[in-house]
Amino acid sequence: MRQSLTLRIGPATFRIGSAWPAPIAELARLYAAYPQPIDAIADFTVRLQPTSLVRRFIRPSIFITGDHGLADAAPMSLSHGLLAAEMGMNLQMALGWRRHLLLHASSVEKDGRVLVMTGESGSGKSTLAALLGERGWRFMGDEFALLDLDSGAILPFPRLVSLKNRAIDVVAGEVGEARMGPLLAATAKGDIRHMVPRRDAVARMGKGAMPALLLFPRFGHAADMRAVRQAEIFMRLTQASTNYVALGEPGFAALTRFVQHVPARAIDFPTGEEAIAMVERLWEERT
Amino acid sequence: MTATKLYRRDGADAVTACALDDIVLLYHPRSGQTHMVISPVPEILDQLADGAPASVAQIHDRLTRSFDLGVPDDAMREIAVHLDALVALGLVRPA
Amino acid sequence: MSAALLVRTLRDPASVAGLDASGWNGLIAAARAERLIGTLAFRLADVAVPPAVMPILSDARADAAREARQALWEADRAAQALGALGVRVVLLKGTAYAAAGLKAGQGRFIGDLDILVPVEAMAAVEQALIAAGWEWVKDDPYDDAYYRQWMHELPPMIHATRDRMIDVHHTILPLTARQTPDAAAMIADAVPLGDGLYVLSSEDRVVHAVAHMLADGDLQGGLRNLWDIHHLLADTDPDIVIARAARHGLLPHVQQARRLAAALYSPGARLTLWDRLIRARLLARDGWGRETRKALIFAFFLRSHWLRMPPLMLARHLWTKWRKGHRPS
Numbered sequence: 001m002r003q004s005l006t007l008r009i010g011p012a013t014f015r016i017g018s019a020w021p022a023p024i025a026e027l028a029r030l031y032a033a034y035p036q037p038i039d040a041i042a043d044f045t046v047r048l049q050p051t052s053l054v055r056r057f058i059r060p061s062i063f064i065t066g067d068h069g070l071a072d073a074a075p076m077s078l079s080h081g082l083l084a085a086e087m088g089m090n091l092q093m094a095l096g097w098r099r100h101l102l103l104h105a106s107s108v109e110k111d112g113r114v115l116v117m118t119g120e121s122g123s124g125k126s127t128l129a130a131l132l133g134e135r136g137w138r139f140m141g142d143e144f145a146l147l148d149l150d151s152g153a154i155l156p157f158p159r160l161v162s163l164k165n166r167a168i169d170v171v172a173g174e175v176g177e178a179r180m181g182p183l184l185a186a187t188a189k190g191d192i193r194h195m196v197p198r199r200d201a202v203a204r205m206g207k208g209a210m211p212a213l214l215l216f217p218r219f220g221h222a223a224d225m226r227a228v229r230q231a232e233i234f235m236r237l238t239q240a241s242t243n244y245v246a247l248g249e250p251g252f253a254a255l256t257r258f259v260q261h262v263p264a265r266a267i268d269f270p271t272g273e274e275a276i277a278m279v280e281r282l283w284e285e286r287t
Numbered sequence: 288m289t290a291t292k293l294y295r296r297d298g299a300d301a302v303t304a305c306a307l308d309d310i311v312l313l314y315h316p317r318s319g320q321t322h323m324v325i326s327p328v329p330e331i332l333d334q335l336a337d338g339a340p341a342s343v344a345q346i347h348d349r350l351t352r353s354f355d356l357g358v359p360d361d362a363m364r365e366i367a368v369h370l371d372a373l374v375a376l377g378l379v380r381p382a
Numbered sequence: 383m384s385a386a387l388l389v390r391t392l393r394d395p396a397s398v399a400g401l402d403a404s405g406w407n408g409l410i411a412a413a414r415a416e417r418l419i420g421t422l423a424f425r426l427a428d429v430a431v432p433p434a435v436m437p438i439l440s441d442a443r444a445d446a447a448r449e450a451r452q453a454l455w456e457a458d459r460a461a462q463a464l465g466a467l468g469v470r471v472v473l474l475k476g477t478a479y480a481a482a483g484l485k486a487g488q489g490r491f492i493g494d495l496d497i498l499v500p501v502e503a504m505a506a507v508e509q510a511l512i513a514a515g516w517e518w519v520k521d522d523p524y525d526d527a528y529y530r531q532w533m534h535e536l537p538p539m540i541h542a543t544r545d546r547m548i549d550v551h552h553t554i555l556p557l558t559a560r561q562t563p564d565a566a567a568m569i570a571d572a573v574p575l576g577d578g579l580y581v582l583s584s585e586d587r588v589v590h591a592v593a594h595m596l597a598d599g600d601l602q603g604g605l606r607n608l609w610d611i612h613h614l615l616a617d618t619d620p621d622i623v624i625a626r627a628a629r630h631g632l633l634p635h636v637q638q639a640r641r642l643a644a645a646l647y648s649p650g651a652r653l654t655l656w657d658r659l660i661r662a663r664l665l666a667r668d669g670w671g672r673e674t675r676k677a678l679i680f681a682f683f684l685r686s687h688w689l690r691m692p693p694l695m696l697a698r699h700l701w702t703k704w705r706k707g708h709r710p711s
Contacts, residue, residue, distance in 0.1 A: 039403045041410075041435055041438075042407055098441040230308050235323070252314040253303075317454075319452055320544070
């Protein structure tokens with residue numbers, strides 16, 4: 001393909017090819033602190049290609065595909081090229097990664113222990129991880145937490161943090177413009193801006209740690225906290241995993257061990273500040 | 288005649304069990320499926336562990352040695368329903 | 383062209399010794415696009431590969447093992463559902479190769495469960511599958527009528543809780559195709575596996591794989607189909623293959639597949655002009671796993687429909703499809 005970049009995030013190496021220069025240039029800039037080997041064998045190929053030859057030039061629209069793709073993936077505008085590249089990498093991980101149990105969760109680490117947060121899009125897990133990452137925690141990832149099948153450790157996958165709508169200003173105010181990507185207005189999920197994780201989070205992206213607390217956050221509700229039964233945790237985590245079924249019995253063993261050993265709470269919160277206070281308190285009280 | 292219907296478990300259909308609170312997870316490698324069950328399903332499966340065919344009445348009798356099942360007719364009806372559900376999942380086979 | 387590199391590697395695994403990173407990237411992308419990554423992983427099991435390639439190949443082997451296990455489970459479920467009917471249920475394609483432990487099945491991608499049953503048992507099979515939890519995938523009346531009237535199978539069904547598809551065939555080519563294989567003879571000669579399940583005889587397996595690839599398809603997945611044929615041929619008596627192919631009206635196709643398999647996966651063979659065109663179509667994939675030669679591919683898409691249907695019917699079918707926004711991809 002005309003433009004390409006090879007990029008390492010956590011344990012995975014991506015080869016991203018694009019018919020247009022802009023998405024690759026933006027990736028190269030925002031992922032400047034990540035390894036970008038010139039000549040590496042990639043785990044996955046991502047392709048940003050025109051939906052047709054005409055669409056390369058006129059109202060360019062990107063079809064996201066690669067080693068793993070969805071035939072019915074909706075094309076995206078070239079102005080959202082960075083998002084397309086991110087989605088392309090996510091798609092490869094979600095459909096193709098087999099070396100860990102993939103949990104659709106954010107994760108942060110403190111004192112050598114990991115806090116895992118899982119929930120639907122809009123639950124606040126990304127924003128919470130981003131904010132904690134600025135306040136004494138190590139940011140490990142906002143989209144996928146990788147559960148090691150043998151050791152039970154959580155491994156980082158610290159790609160750019162994808163911030164949506166109201167969360168954009170909250171986080172941009174905290175980290176400063178230099179670490180923010182371009183505003184991608186009016187995507188299918190609303191306005192999106194990407195945030196570059198701190199340098200130390202990127203430098204330590206090869207280092208995992210044992211999980212110590214699991215939270216099911218829910219943004220936009222009155223502050224509340226409740227215990228979650230193990231069977232429900234198991235159900236919700238299988239639904240939050242794209243490769244649980246593909247991993248077979250090792251996945252079952254790793255996930256049941258996680259559920260049995262990691263304490264869990266569901267938390268509701270009206271604002272990010274209150275959420276952080278709740279998280280810090282739960283972290284101190286964890287058993 | 289349902290009374291003569293026999294059930295058995297195939298060695299190839301062995302499951303890995305894991306209890307979470309009062310729920311039991313059964314991982315069935317042959318199908319790659321994870322089943323979530325509650326009592327008395329794990330107990331019924333245990334009665335068929337030896338692989339030999341057994342009728343509803345036989346399974347009921349074995350269970351009564353360890354559990355109080357109440358009115359036999361009701362208990363047997365319930366056991367039969369569970370067994371047929373297990374057959375549909377492929378964990379138990381008609382013998 | 384990375385498809386050519388993939389073919390070379392399958393033929394001669396040791397030839398990867400000289401590959402650089404971009405060669406490996408192209409090889410892996412092509413193998414994934416052709417759904418031959420599992421097969422490639424098995425072929426390279428005893429060959430020294432760079433450290434970055436090892437986990438990619440071992441993941442592919444694990445995926446293939448899981449797919450085989452799940453395919454066999456679906457076959458077991460079908461046997462359970464259809465056992466009471468007392469008809470022969472013949473497993474086809476990937477599931478058959480896995481069930482019979484054939485070399486063609488090693489690492490092979492397996493999609494839906496394909497079974498062949500006697501045409502007179504179709505209604506009973508349909509009822510038994512529905513009773514056991516399978517249901518129709520499409521509720522488009524045009525497609526449903528099209529399948530039933532012209533194709534060689536029931537409309538695809540999916541199991542309501544396991545989410546796996548089954549294709550029930552009563553012959554191996556559409557009724558509109560010009561060749562008319564003798565499905566009853568194939569079922570009669572099928573080999574029992576136990577539990578009411580059968581696989582085709584080794585010679586009929588070749589005839590079926592060839593029908594699937596050359597007489598039926600638009601050559602999507604053709605490199606994999608040809609790899610199957612290459613291995614299936616090794617288990618056969620050449621004279622019997624010729625006799626069976628002639629009986630099913632597919633002798634020219636079987637001969638062509640033999641030449642192509644020899645040209646791509648063995649030291650070589652003399653190819654006709656038409657063979658070369660097919661070879662070009664099969665190898666149309668670049669270092670990013672993209673299909674190249676779009677015009678050629680579209681020509682084959684049209685040809686596959688023309689082979690199955692008389693031209694007027696084809697026009698009507700394509701028109702109905704395109705009006706709904708369907709395009710050959």
